[in-house]
Amino acid sequence: MPTPPPPSPDHGDPHGFCLEPPVAVQELQAVAVQGIHLHTGLRVLCLEADDPENVLAICFPTVPVDDTGVPHIAEHVVLGGSAAYPLRDPFVELLRCSMATFANAMTFPDRTVYPVASNVPADFCNLAQVYLDAVFHPLLRRESFLQEGYFLSPSSALGSRPALREQGIVHSEMRGAYAELETVVQAAVMAQLLPDTPYRYDAGGVPAAIAQLSYEDFLSFCHSHYRADRALVFFYGNLGVPTWLQLLDRALEGLPASLPAPPPQFPGPVPWEAPRQHLLSVTMAPDETPEDRSAVVLAWHIDNAVDLDAHLQMDLLDHLLLGHPGTPLERALTESGLGDDLFLSGYDSERREPTFMVGLRGCASSNRQRFRDLVLQTLRRAAAAGLPPDTIRAALNQMEFSRRLIDGQYPVLLAEEALGFWVHGGSPVQAISLEEPLRRLRDRVMDDPQFVPDLIRTRLLENPHRLLLAARPDAALTVAEQGRASERLARIDGDLSDRERHGLREQEERLHSWQETPDSAADLERLPRLRRQQLPKHPPLPTSETEHLGEAILLTNHVFANGLEDCIQAFELPFLPPRLVGLLPLFAYCLGRLDTERGDYASLAARIAELGGRVGAGCCVRRAKPGEGNHPVPMLTIRCSSLGGEFASALDILTEVLLTTRFTPSERLTDLVRQRRSRLLASVLGDGHLIAAQHASEGFSQAHRLRSGWYGPLQLRLADGLANALPGSLASIASDLAEIRLHVLAAGPGILAHTGSRAAAQTLRQHTTAFQAASSAPACPGAPPPTDGAPQPVRSALAVAANGAHVAWCVPAPRFPASTAPLLELGAHLLSLGEAWEEIRAKGGAYGASCEYDAIFGTLSFLSYRDPTPARTLAFFEDLAHRADGFAWSAAQIEEALPAVVRTDQRPRRPPQLTQEALHHHLQGISYADRDTYRQGLLEATPQAVVAALCEALQGGLACVGACALGDPELLAELGREVPFPTAPLLGERTQDHTKSGL
Template sequence: MSAQAAERMACLSRSPAFRSLSLPSFLQRNWHIKSSLRPSLRLGAYRRPALQWMGTESLQKRLFSGGFHILHHRMLSAAASQAVTSPPSPQTSTEANPEVVKQLGFEKVQEQFLDEYKSTAILYRHKKTGAELMSVTNEDENKVFGIVFRTPPKDSTGIPHILEHSVLCGSRKYPLKEPFVELLKGSLHTFLNAFTYPDRTCYPVASTNTKDFYNLVDVYLDAVFFPKCVNDKQIFQQEGWHHELNEISEEITLKGVVFNEMKGVYSQPDNLLGRVSQQALFPDNTYGVDSGGDPAVIPKLTFEEFQEFHRKFYHPSNARIWFYGDDDPNERLRLISAYLDEFEENEAARESEVKVQNLFTEPRTVTETYAAGETGDLKKKHILCVNWVLADTPLDMETELAIGFLDHLMLGTPAAPLRKALLESGFGEAIVGGGVDDDLLQPQFSLGLKNVSEENVLKVEELIMAKLKELVDVGFTSEAVEASMNTIEFSLRENNTGSFPRGLSLMLRAMGNWLYGRDPFEPLRFAKPLEQLKDRIAAEGPKAVFAPLITKFLLENPHKVTVLLQPDTDKGTVIENEEKELLKKLKESMTKEDLAELVRATEELRLKQETPDPPEALATVPCLSLDDIPKEPIRVPMDIGDIKGTTVLRHDLFTNDVLYADLAFDMSYIDAELLPLIPLFCQSVMEMGTKDMDFVQLNQLIGRKTGGISIYPSTTSKRGKKEPCSNIIVRGKAMASQIQDLFELMRILLQDVQFTDQQRFKQFVSQSKARMENALRGRGHSIAAARMDAKMNIAGWVSEQMGGLSYFDFLQNLERQVDNDWSSVSASLEKIRLSFLCSQGALVNLTAESKLITKAEAYAASLLDALPSMRIGNTSKWNSCLDLCNEGLAVPTQVNYVGKAFNIYDTGYELNGHAYVISKYISNTWLWDRVRVSGGAYGGFCDFDSHSGVFSYLSYRDPNLLETLEIYDKTPEFLRGLELDQDSLSKAIIGTIGDVDAYQLPDAKGYTSMIRYQLGITEEERKQRREEIMSTKLKDFKEFADVLEAASKSKSVAVVVASEDDIVAANKRSPGLFELKKIL
């Protein structure tokens, strides 16, 4: 399984945006998105909509488990390089016709041209309801719609979160069980989800196909305004919580998708820290409770409260509506007015207003515990975070921008002084807290350390305060200011949002003002305030600008809360026992008639969940036809040449004067025992110094002269070959005027960085270990996926050495080795460099307009000239795989992550594009229905890696274990029993095309094309796979059932990440099934 497929289930949590390769402003962590309708990798890409910018830190921190980077195999082998396009809607104006506006009951409030995004934005008001609509028109084909309601909860029952899940479970116009899943199956969406903040709920969709886009919009509008869930208690029970009893003799259990999702959230110390911090900062308003839901409180929510919450807040008077893209602005208003006209204005907007938290008169301290494992030294497992609310009145734009700039100066890069001081102190292993967060009504600042020893807890806060005072007294160097300014400005102007729709990133920025009655245009206009800030810094000096901000908002701000989380090895057991005791008492209080009724209700709910929708209900969901789908994949222009014997790939694409450059070096010459060191080698390259520059100077130079540089390992199987395709990849980007600097800095990083700083390297090890601990608790599906892959093929083994449990084990021993034998560690790092750094066999990949590519080739030639032309040594023999045994990896958690995998190529199966259709269909029907809907897990999916042949099942935040494995094993039976009509089959095909034609910006197009070239995937093969996808038949599903069954029986493996108790219980029911390994 690919890393990206494994990460697909990652939910919004307090963690970095792991796989982003770009530096847009919103990519930073949004600590306040509490939940999403479905787990999705893409949601990890927009964590901070407003003021924090990413720096030039090593990409390793944003990669899966600190390890490897693999693009999804479907995109590589079958896909077009960008989303399916449709002809632009007829559009004669950037605004709706005034007569249409009047006729549909709207009035224009304000219009602005956003020069930064070449867009016209018009704010309309619907006169009858008071609903506000922002219509943004431009030439972006990736159209975006969003509707947002303020939904402030009064308690931690998770009512906004449960409602977010529930409204998409059928509606007036679309009365099937889950229209959302039908859209997943059969649309070309580039974004489809929903998510809950502490004070709002957002429902966004995106598509490049106009017909598809309006279909998505209509389903979402009907869902939010007229959902079935307000009249169907079983939907509330399924998505929220319910008691379950299969037989009277059994024990009662608690189930529910949100209930189990939040159990997983509360199992992660970092998530718990965020919730405790927020609630301590805001004891007097809605932020003092958990909108996502506390698992201990969720079962107190009643259906009547659920109904009333929807009636009160899901009303046009309380809505903010967003449209963005190249579609017809008249059609936007027509579509919306059909729904809004059914309502009258009410008091919802007033009732949903968020109360301001008055500032404290003195600081406060909060101490809590978290469930800790029994391994390691518990005295070194404390977490401390210092938090401030910065203001109780709105800040002007210049102040907001200055605070965001200050945040980047203090924390945004490895060289940033506050971040550097904390990590070099030795008081803890990794930073917690996200710095500035201005996404809610009142801005905050949070910062601390995790894995702090007992004796150093107080020292962490003392260090933070002392360093802040020092920054007031001393200020920042001109080099640091210039580097931050260039990084921020490059990021804003490039507006590279990766696979995340640009229009949605702008919506999230605007909402930070709009939701609170402030100017929604202001967050979208950065050019003027940025120039004003630059002028002010130049005139007054950085100290005069930033020192007063540190003093006012931090040092002299009494609204400060210091949160300490202490490890408790008994907490997990206590929580579990408390739940069991409550359920035991409940059962004891029930009569036989009550118990019989609960058994009946349990069976009735299960029967409803497992009963297919009738054809007439399915037919209500609008969908495209196969005729709407282009028959040919869209090609990325690629010219193959060479620079002094080194292959160069040229992609002539419009990039707005930005050059994207990739260098790929063959890493197969690196000895197997050195593989676990590669992620740390990459971090060392980015975060150590040279003979002439320390790492601070080098980091600042990168920030001043480029748009960012990163280095990381990439590994994937190559179909038909035992040896994987493995590379060290260096990626960089720069404006046209900076191209020479970009390549020179790449050379410096590759050749001149010295591996001599023992203490700094020790920090890298500690940070990586802390990240892996977090992954084991919160992304257990990724750990299980990597572990299974490592048992099935060499590429999986290589990747797992660099980012899985093997890597975590390696880190434990490496800490001691760094202390006791640093010279050998340093020598190993140098050996890695000598093993791969060579122009022979390297690959240069350039993406930009042709004139920039020509300019870049000259500087790329200079870089290649400086490298050794011949490699020392021979290709290493990577012939290892992990033992093919089932494993139960025990960690402190309230939920399970259940995996099973096998290789279908071992049965003689030959790749056909129908496998993509079938695997997606299994995920969106059988596994969704049985693992999530009936089983109560937050997610369940399968993945077919067409490069290696590995077919994997995974579940996410799952209350079950053996039951889920049984569902996996019944998949062939499900396929054999399928009766698909042509409409259902067409939906499955169209949905698959939506995956393989994933929307990409130019840098991603060039990068994907490079990987295809490395894997030998030709345009002819891509065309063939597409034809196979489009011609998939029902018989292919039934034949694939035989393939899955044969492969599973022949040689399969299961890996679960769960609590020790759950693994032991599974082994009692199925003796010897899992080899138990205590990890944390």
Template sequence: GVVYNEMKGAFSSPEGVLDRLVLSSLFPDTTYSNESGGDPENIPDLTYEQFLDFHRNHYHPSNSYIYLYGDMDMEERLNWMDAEYLSHFDKIEVDTAIPYQKAFTQMAEVESTYSITSAESEEDNTYLAYNKVIGDALDPELCLAFQILDYALLSAPGAPLKKALLDAGIGKDIMGSYENDILQPNLSIIAKNANAEQKDAFIEVIEGTLQKIVEEGMDQKALEAGINYHEFRYREADFGNFPKGLMYGLQIFDSWLYDDEKPFIHVDALETFETLKAKVGTGYYEELIRTWLLDNTHGSIVVVRPEKGLTAKTEKALEEKLAAYKNTLTEEGIAELVRQTKELTRYQETEDTQESMEKIPVLQREDISHEIAPVQNEERKIGETLMMFHEVETNGIGYVSLLFDMRGIPEELLPYTGLLQAVLGIIDTEHYAYGELFNEINVHTGGIGTSLEVYPDVEKVHEKAFRTTFEIKAKALYDKLPFAFEMMQEILMRSRLDDEKRLKEILMQTRSRLQMRLQSSGHVSAAVRAMSYTSPVSRFKDMTSGIEYYELVCRLTDHFEEEKSGLIRKLQGLAAALFCPQRMLISYTAAREGLTGMDEVIAKFKEGLHEGSPAGNMVCLACEKKNEGFRTASKVQYVATAGNFIDAGKEYTGALQILKVILSYEYLWQNIRVKGGAYGCMSSFNRIGDGYLVSYRDPHLMNTLKVYQGVAEYLRSFQVEERDMTKYIIGTISNIDQPMTPSAKGDRSMALYLNHVSEDMIRKEREEILSAGQEDIRALADIVEAVVEQHKICVIGSEEKLTQEKEVFGQLKELN
């Protein structure tokens, strides 16, 4: 049931429909033509015995891949693994080899549909995809070369294929997808928000552009930028919060699955980078384009058109199928189904025995360190500008963030700061076309990006004080930092914000990407929107990146000719007001030697900024309880409820971090996922009192809200074994003590400074977690009740479901 509802959600997404059709059209005779998660139409046909047979055969050591990573006695570990695990099994033969798909003699063509709501337009809503199979995964040079070609031809702003399709009016958003983690990698060129009748023109523009590139030669700067872009990331190995050992392990499967003798060919890439650098300007890349994209007939054209009410049709067909099945049952047959359902419910509610649980080894509380991760904040002044230096070993890379304080910007302009952030860096400047700018940056640095950030003041939670910043970030080797500052100044001070054609393209692309995010991560949007009814911090997030921002982008794209003059004035005015030394803070993460020359570089940079005024006070953002339902063509819901417990007179405690773990793996897990069939469920309770509960790909709505109402009562009677309590604490600490890259250490230190979170506060929270008992969890019931009883809800989901249960909403809207 859980997977059934997960896949109903996945099959509701047009991008999901497209991805499946691309694979099945290219590999009709191999396992890649099937959906690994299961087609919702077929999942109910799976029998328990089939399920067990599959598990017995495939989830067996004979079919396993085992790797060890880290500083350990390998021989001792291998001996232990043999004695304690592998020797307990007999070897069996499991044939999981994936055959090669025989190449096509001509390209395949496939057409299908996806569902839209009755209020959505069918015009400009089709997906077109041009797909080619590129060699195989055991050719590391070809795989890396096509990652670089994907960047140079398609993915980088201003890339020739993207620009040619946009200039031809084919699609509003052009995307590239190079999949190199399957046996036969494939490249897809995708036009979103196109029309089906543009299919032939789509093919002609792609092939004509590629032919011209082959004849005239690749842009060498674009190739150099693509190589440096990928090499910088390869050397940096920044996997965010994920452990490097895990990520390297996943990477080796890109070849190991297909050849037991070649696990490291993609991990060990330095020589390949050098080979590919030497081939720039030799005709090598042009020949790859000719061979694999122009002359290669192993490909497909996929068209996915919108169809109004398709979700309702499939649901009605399912109802009729079930009704017909029920009519074939005798009274005894129906009684047997009822008995099976009751047995399933009993099974779901049966807890694991203590004997079973104790088979899993668990750390003890005393094994967990009481030390907090160090905070590296060293205040330095460059003239009147504060630079916070975070001393971390970075392997010769400097990470710079310029933070421009947005306090004092009028409320009506705040959503436009989201647009300014979206535009800068991908629009022409005085000295560069936007594609040239992007390539110039990537040839010499590890990249430059912009973001909006919000920092709640934990010392003023009752006043709901917070600071917002417009941030531009760069990373580069120390000797390239002066160039990075020059490029940041080019972006901030010399962007042509009056380029109407490019502004419209960016707005269309932004709308497209927001649509995809609302469909794939609707739980995030629903939670932020629900919290915006009570939290100014969340209201700001919603205004600048959430549903309110999406509504602004839709209005601007729908009425661009009427809105463009005002939009340009607002963007130019915001840039002039924000980008001045008086509003700027600097965060810099590097080793001590990375400070050399930085004062002079920053002083020169400041001279080129606007003259302006210091930041004022943050505007007071009004919050209004709306209880909205947003109707989509999805078959599932994202159900959020939110509130603020400090408003209700409660206080924050570190035990709330444990509560997130308990709810995620116990109460919400059991009631929303196991019994309710939703794919996921999450919660959060933070230092400023904001709290929420939200479900993910959920077949229910009202039932889920009732489950939320029961959290407080569950906590009041909370009682578990001490072993379980320790597990929850370990889970909480594992969320806190995640691996941090050098840049993440600097970002964390700066955020703590701006949030006014002291090391003493962090220590206090950690001690509250490590010393928590069951009585501390029971004491949280009033806090959760204070959040849930505020009845502030937001749901994104099925048009039919939300209309059926409309009485729960203050407003029902379309999200299209």
């Protein structure tokens, strides 16, 4: 392993900080330096590493005292203007003009974290200045509080006396969150399991309680919590301690003197003498089944405080009991027939009071005692008999893999790990220095056969602080809650005096005036920005090497991967019959989860875990290359990752899964079909904007339709239909999946992308040669999918139980490598963080709004997320397209936007991303010359060229617009008042014949 960089020379007392001696963190190839700002008491951890991606994360303890969501609202408002940058929304301005690899703010159950990162030094310093000024010198304007939090609007209702409407971005976000079963059950578990701690409250906010928060109480919270003496600051990267501390010291100028504040003090939960139960009634919409809204959870409070060894022991227990389909608890529950899928399961140390939970979605409340007994019996058996050594090694290897993995947000995740332990009173350096604690744990577990059984007994079986909670759906509750909400607003409305009503109107008018008043040129000039000449003129060179090995193509990246290996094998399936295309995602889901000729699925899962890695499959669409006509190609991809010494075994498992998976009618296949349906339906509210976009654009081309069939409403209906048709359809499903496998094997060895060591690449070559010999199969007859005709417009509303809606408005656009492609990406970015953000998020109260250009498929999309006013949003998108020729951006605005668009192809490439990128570029025919031409198109863009490209795409696509809204049926009903907008249930009509639900 390379040695860590030497510490910066000045660790004595630079920039007003008292610093501790540097500590080498060998496993991270880094040096850690902790210090305290002598004047303000602020604490800092600097982690120097040879990594160009620099990270700043600022953390404040924000323990909630009620459900008003004040920590969450503060998280939003704090970024809305500061002393040095008194803009209306400097955060959005940064997103418009920065090369940030990460920029966000997050509310955790007991803390708020502001992380930002960039791999461009000047850009990182700009970002750090703005973020530091935001958190230490926020303006906390009333208008920002209303916009981001909550206010009553009397201006938008019909009738002579306007009724009231609730608005506010956080309010919209949390209304959407509380439509999801996970949020409701998680909140109830915390309230019941830890009722005498602050964790009984939701720091994100409960919608009804958010309405009770006053501006004065909000200010009081911010002034008492956002103090330098309470702040914990984390730096990471290669800029070095002196640079970081200088940035920090400047931001702290003028703040009051203080000593460091201790971690927040509050009593822990009173230990229970006996387990408890709770029956939770939850809403159920007319289009939902009881199974959709049922779940049972068994939850324990784990008294770990800030003991790192105890945390790792519970993490080990999580891997041993729930780490893969063959582990005791997961296998017992999925085979029990009591429900469809695991739910809220695992060890959670996000809070100072950790929990361990085991849950099952789709489990009826009437089966809660059977569920509890099954869990406890499984634990007793594991404690009595112990667990096999190979099972324990597998769990330890999984933990080792997680520790070594350098993924896309690696440094930001390091910050979260360090800050999460630090804010509870632990050592942040210990939290990220896991090599020695894991070695101690491995030694204890392997030397003492009773260690794991004792852990199960003491932490779980003999722990009376245990809650059994069952969610019971109640259709009447839905009606009652809607009635109470309407009555509450009607009561408030009826109690308003004329003066109070006039005050609400004036408040909204002042808010709109503030929102519509542009920032002054002088204030905008204060914001530090990158200039065109500071941007990289060319994209990073590719790291992959291409070679042909028989019929296979190998793409190899020889880079440092911290002892891990990563490989993706891709198969082209151009002749897959249309009746099987829709089943390809299910086929991919089953790979690695079914029995093989070597053994059952549980033993397979255990062997995969022992590699310390993962095996999983998916599907994607390859657009036609020049000379191939216009036939999109369905692709199957299967990925394996492992510890370096286990790579050969991982490839053997890959071959075993592809060649010998048993696609036969079985209880396991039944479980997987139901499990996948459960997971897809659970993702609808979180991914509603993506589902809507897939559906809206499906008429543009065969490639769009193919992708929508996998990730849009058609796949949801197919998955639901398959599950509903069981067991009668099981034999047919198994037969179809077996037929798909024949097509995969007939495709040859495919394309393999690898990232890791050269020795592993040689192992991959040997595997590929052997796979070609073992997998030879006759070609499967078939015909390619039809070519594209004229684009077909889609206009529909998809009703689903939700508190809000998601809107997608799409037009076809030129595809990469068209000369207008970089111009369209630049224009989409300007609209996304310009008019779309202002109108849909800031004024409309939606949680999210964007304009996105997909250069591979050729789509320009306008999207909203958790949107309380979808009819207004759709009208705005339509209007925006009609006035495209009136867009007017200056040369300065184009230059300011360039960094944010250039960053897409300039981000740090971590090992897993290198594997994916090499495969993507090969499949889609993207050369380095293409990328460089695209970069020059961006750097040479003019306002006139950007407007012309957008105008051509938007106004040229008006004849075939695709529009889809997904969400609350009452909100969707507003869409059809002026223009016909057909509405149907998201899942459509239920079918018993899965062949009728295909593409």
